[in-house]
Amino acid sequence: MALFGKQSAKSYLGVDIGSGGFKLVELQNDKGRAKLVTYAFTERGPEEMAANPLDTPEVTADLVKSMVARSKARSRRAVSALPVAGVFSSILSVPAAAGKELKAAIEIQAKKLIPIPLEEMILDWKVLGEVSSAPKGPAPAGNPAGKWTQVLLTGAPKKLVQKYIDVAKRAGLELISLETEAFALIRSLVGRDRATTMIVDIGAVRTNIILVENGIPYLSRSIDLGGLSFTKAIGNALGASLSAAEQMKADVGALSAILPERGVPKVLEPLMANLGNEMRYLVNLFSSQRPGAASVEKVVVTGGSALLPRVTDYLQEVLGVKAYLGDPWARVIYPTELRPQLEIIGPRFAVAVGLAMRDIE
Template identity: 30%
Template sequence: MDFSLSTLSEKFKQLASSFSVKDGESVLGIDIGTSSIKIVQVKEVKGSAVLETYGEIALGPYANAEVGQSVMPPPEKIGEALKDVLREANATAKVGGFSVPLSGSLINVITLPTKDHADLATMIPIEARKYIPVPITEVALDWFVIPDEEAKFLSPQGGAAKSDHSTDVLLVAIHNAVLAKYQLVTEAAAITPRFFEVEPFSMGRASYEHTTAPAMIIDMGASSTRVYIIEFGIIDVSHTIGRGGQDLTLSLAKSMGATFQEAENIKRDKGLSESEVGSAALDFIFAEARRILLTYQRKEGKAVSQVVLVGGGASLKGLKEVASRSFDARIVIASPFEKLAAPAFISDVLKGAGPSFASAVGLALRALHQ
């Protein structure tokens, strides 16, 4: 398998796949979360990525839970859910890319005292042992050379100059246990995985316009909110806030004396406009994200160009206004479907659904060129 970690710089090395995309072939982007599975099917037509279909299915019912709840069904059940959403969306592709959560991987930027790529291939497996807190035999290891022009921007202002004879390398390891789980899922769904990609990178590919300044991505999931600061395709900061959309629903249910499902429906229909309870819960998440951002800015001497909101929670009505109270940077609600050609009459629907599909769209875009 291969793993893509470069999303902002075309100069980052791409791994060769054992598959190749045929002209006009349909491919899938598959994002398996804790509360739902999102799929996007695209194909290339005259140089443009064309949306063919997309779909989402809740995982709660596959684990005897409610729609919107965070669950951990066994791989066979996830595979069953994947088959169901592919059927419901009339998806026909049998190959695609899968997202891997950052929690299932280990990522480091390391500096090695050589410019010779042959030396790097020998040194990296040995050097990796210093950075990976598990036996090398328990992970799938990969690495990418960071070009010098990008590497110099990644150093903190005032930091020590890098030697002309050294090389910065992006090192990634994905736990074999994670890949084994995905293998069971893909077998159950009869889908061939073309590649696996660490989630923030597929999100970044589809969520915002890249500049030379770093960007903060806030991924609002069901069970937690993940915060990333990404610069030149490198994750400078990653942090998990232990609250997500599920907590917001539970707060609403408690305050209104409603069931989880009733509160989930109210949250989706009315958003934050009529719920001070929901607004207070989100204020906590954004206050934590702001603290992370300020710590980064003090340490690195850099300001982010934008704060990008992705994930299911980012679709809430009124969210952008709540977020703007915590950040000075521009707030962007991800619109990943804008990267794809699609009928104009569904543009509003796609815009509303977009934040949930950031990772799936990013995976599909990469799958076209894999």
């Protein structure tokens, strides 16, 4: 599902412009399977993470252009991702219709839900199928039979979309499509698995929690908590500078000095407890909206801070279901000698890999 898209190609560049750094992956279609061509990344220091890279398009474009050159990428057709926090997404039930009538019905509902004028938004939707139950209240005029269609509606501000277009153009790339991070993560980490799954993407500044049912992001939530929050907590506890705390966080050996016998470090407990509460909230919301639906069967953890010691174990205890570190390379063909390095960078590359998988998976 994309907010805009063009013709398919043999290979794509997945370009993930994140607060903690930029990631690039090129995958090609090898008889229906994704094959790794090249990859690259550029990190941003903790002092830079709070600033939106899209607010400095020239600098960001130069860094993307440098990644393309360093990686010797062949393709210039790029797919990028809109952040969960910047996109409106909702499941709607509208009177069964087709063509212009369906479009009109969706826009009526969108006007009620989106706090921005629709003229300033780019909307896209995916029909999920007919549903037997309808929203509360009598069937509206024009729908006497009470037939309903369930739709996944996605919307993004035109100004935000234009920023991505501008960066791609400055970097010498053709932006084929803009997708949501949620769909990219589902493509790389969930694939065709139809089990009800929760994805927890712990990014540099924000954490995205996505509840996936039958391959569709039924609910999503973005919270102001990420790797930078962990870095600040470690720095405050040890009296270390932001850069020193970031280095300690990256050094598992150094971090082990403040690890208790079990659980996460005490300095991180309040942050992890907050994350756990948000996960429970999303599960409860899902249960209230989908009575009788399958409960969450597993939690897939990704993002740079997913590599912190015992984070996955902690999140497993939150919902009492299996939690594991997601592997975005599981559906990708690559040279076996690259496996050690790909394992290390995998959590940071889940979005980029999912973007580059467009039209392959």
